[in-house]
Amino acid sequence: MSQRRPTAPGLDGVRAVAVLLVVLFHVAPSWLPGGFVGVDVFFVLSGFLITTVLMEDAARAHHFDLPSFWVRRARRLVPAATAMIVVVAALTLVVGRDTGAGLRWQVLGGLTWTSNWFQVAQGWAYAEQGQPPVLNHLWSLGIEEQFYVVWPAILALGLLVMSRRRLAGAMLALALCSAALMGALYDPGDPTRAYVGTDTHVFGLLIGGALALARVPHLLRSDRPTASSRSRAVMTALGAAGLVALVAYAALVPWSGAATYRGGLLVASLASDAVVLAAANRTPLAAALSLAPLRWVGARSYGIYLWHWPLIVFATRIAPPDRAVLAGVLAVLASVAVAAGSYRFVEMPMRTDGIGLTLRRWVSPIERLVAHRRRPAYRWVLTVSVVGAVLVGAVTAVGTAPERSRLEASLLQGQRLLASAAGAADDAAAPPDRAAAAAEASTPATCRTVGTSVRVSAFGDSVLVAAAPALLGTMPRLRATAKVGWQYEDVAAAVRRAAARGALGKVVLIGTGTNGLVDRADLDRLVRRQLAGHEVVLVSPYVPGRSWQKGALSSVRRVARDNDAVRLADWHAAVAGREALLAADRVHPNERGARLYTRVVRGALGGC
Known part of the structure; x- marks a missing residue:
């Protein structure tokens, strides 16, 4: 025994x-x-x-x-x-x-x-x-x-x-x-x-x-x-x-x-x-x-x-x-x-x-x-x-079983489209000439001109990536820097790098808050300093069930309210409760949701 x-x-x-x-x-x-x-x-x-x-x-x-x-x-x-x-x-x-x-x-x-x-x-x-x-x-x-x-x-x-x-x-x-x-x-x-x-x-x-x-x-x-x-x-x-x-x-x-x-x-x-x-x-x-x-x-x-x-x-x-x-x-x-x-x-x-x-x-x-x-x-x-x-x-x-979920396939497609739109040359390598810059400066940024005759520089996380096909379909002059998983700090750093290179368009679109809190004080400094002279569009985040949604949403809306040059694209209000427009994770827009995202962004500038 x-x-x-x-x-x-x-x-x-x-x-x-x-x-x-x-x-x-x-x-x-x-x-x-x-x-x-x-x-x-x-x-x-x-x-x-x-x-x-x-x-x-x-x-x-x-x-x-x-x-x-x-x-x-x-x-x-x-x-x-x-x-x-x-x-x-x-x-x-x-x-x-x-x-x-x-x-x-x-x-x-x-x-x-x-x-x-x-x-x-x-x-x-x-x-x-x-x-x-x-x-x-x-x-x-x-x-x-x-x-x-x-x-x-x-x-x-x-x-x-x-x-x-x-x-x-x-x-x-x-x-x-x-x-x-x-x-x-x-x-x-x-x-x-x-x-x-x-x-x-x-x-x-x-x-x-x-x-x-x-x-x-x-x-x-x-x-x-x-x-x-x-x-x-x-x-x-x-x-x-x-x-x-x-x-x-x-x-x-x-x-x-x-x-x-x-x-x-x-x-x-x-x-x-x-x-x-x-x-x-x-x-x-x-x-x-x-x-x-x-x-x-x-x-x-x-x-x-x-x-x-x-x-x-x-x-x-x-x-x-x-x-x-x-x-x-x-x-x-x-x-x-x-x-x-x-x-x-x-x-x-x-x-x-x-x-x-x-x-x-x-x-x-x-x-x-x-x-x-x-x-x-x-x-x-x-x-x-x-x-x-x-x-x-x-x-x-x-x-x-599919190799990728529909959301993963959508994000992969969005990343490819953004990379293709950016082209082989970096924005900083080919800045607009003076005549083109003057013409752009005199053109008002409205929902009719943004992304066509007016250049747009967009920065964001995976929600922006998922919306890329619809954004580029109506705004061919949009150039975006966005990555899956980016926090606010990553987005802000990308904006500052582009500003230091002089590579920003007349309109700057920022979509962040999907993956964590947004530093309100830093976002306010970013808007007042590096983005002074630009028209800024801030997209309100929609991340239901996440502990940081309330804080991130409050920060974005507060900065938009406190700065005259900032327009709020209220994605949160537009999509809340409309699950048919979202992917299975209920955060990222699907194809229909991406079209709504684009309308919200363009509509924030008015003129239509």
Whole structure:
């Protein structure tokens, strides 16, 4: 009879804290901008547990049984993840609204545990808010599984040539290298590569593994299960400080900020190490983390993590924009219920009895019915029908999934049209001659002349990109600088660069506020200084359900009201409540909406 593995109940509480941080971040990122740090807590805990398990198994068996370890990992991770992927793929057919866009690559990445690298290769932005991929969250499981495949062999070979202490030191050195690479590859425009790469984000797993190799006492070590009272006091203090640091990080540090990538997540991983060590010993912090509700959530944290994100995507795609947070909360509650079922009927049977035996047990009632030619019970007919429908739906969804959503295709077309309109030469390389400039200056900027005899310089974010076909169709002399994901700071910087080059048209169009707040004081300075002498059109943003809409809208309207040379193109008022004019994300204009956007912009100048 095999010896029962030692346990540390407080570690389930650490899992619960980690998954709660991640879930809150996904439901309301503006409330908890740094909640993504929960993933790094998971990484540290996983590195610690996996290394401890390998060392304990090797101590009992006097060798590393790597095949057995990998089989146990497969039982633990693969069935629940596969079931989620199949069901979610089928649900994309039911939900619609472009939730199946890019599904083929998402499913392939999820099933092969390489989702993070597929996201990099496909150019998906991790923080995409409009239409995020429904399996976007599997990047972290890809990093963990890749670590599980490689690390046991490295550990076994490493201990052949060096001591535990030296190997722990080597792991910390590798962790520092990984964190440094994250900082080096950080791109403020889109940090996805730095965030989801295995090479750049493996440091948490390595730090956790180094803790397991260190000669520190904890309950999972059969040779030294307890610590002295003094050691427990130190662990408690460090663990409490680490927990406070993690909560502060979650409340204050945004995902895209430089601090996150240039040391922030490394510090958070070290704080997680302290929490894990305290939770793995008999400390007051471990007792608090061992409370029954936390342990219940922690035991089901894998299933909650698997299900919460796709259900949030489905719910927020269906719900009205002003009910997005409520829809997210309901989706999380549903994910907890589904995770509980997954834990009972999928995860535990697979871990205890193995994948093959569990599958045979599921099929055996049907085999008995067929063998004895009995009339099947209603519940078996229903069960088989539902399972069959889900499998057929999943295969159909994957086979028919478009590579891009309609919105993505629209934005790509808009970017191409804007680039083509700009031409090969930069505006600064071919300024208008004096005669043309004088003629333009004497021509009033109205809805009839703007974009034809009067040049327009436009600056904005993805809403301007989506409206590009209609804008250019009626304003061929429009030249736009706009990019998906741009914040106000990016738009303002582009305007200032163009002004410094003398490359602005008589009319300057600015559309911003889709992705965040608008700095009213800075926008006012921009209008009064760099744009003095130009006719300025400010487009009011429409981003329903986003926490920053009220502030951004107020800033744009206030600047327009306070400056005589500024006209307000009230896109917000024109499109509010008219979802038929918007893409599936309810923010970007579709083809009809783009025509309305153009009429609003031209109408702001009057003269028609």
